[in-house]
Amino acid sequence: MSEYGYLLCVDCRVHIWLGKAIKNDDDQIVYFAVGAKEPNWRQSGLTRSVWKFLADHVGHHLESVREFSERYNQMVEDDPPEGPYVEIGDSSLTGPTFDEYLSGWPGNG
Ligand SMILES: [Zn+2]
Structure with a gap:
């Protein structure tokens, strides 16, 4: 089950939606992917x-959570x-797309 x-x-x-959880045999998440198994770190946006x-929310209560958790x-x-x-992401219905979120960000380089 995905x-x-x-x-x-x-x-x-x-x-932010991190993607599909790719898990090992012990049900531990080893990375997040999009599509079949393309690692999501390759997605620039x-x-x-x-x-x-991470910069915007320094000192805040951040969590990396899996679906169906409390x-x-x-x-x-x-x-x-x-x-x-509110979700940040290209399929978001409630917040900015990645391009909108990153617009004008000095960290874009
Ligand atoms: Zn925050």
Whole structure:
């Protein structure tokens, strides 16, 4: 069964979809991929957005979570009292695409 991973800031209620979890025989996640097994670090927009995210949220409560975990369930909860999570990413319906998120970022190099 496919499972996905997310990087999120609990304080700011924002997250980035990390991709499909590729696991070993012990059900440990070894990397995140898109499509068949293409490692997601090769995706420039996603990778740069993760680095910007780390800079934007220094000192905040960051978590790398797997789907169906307790935190994941809180993240996708309907109408939570603290407000919904916003997603950064190209398939996001709630937040900026990677290009929008990275626009004007000095770390683009
Ligand atoms: Zn934050």
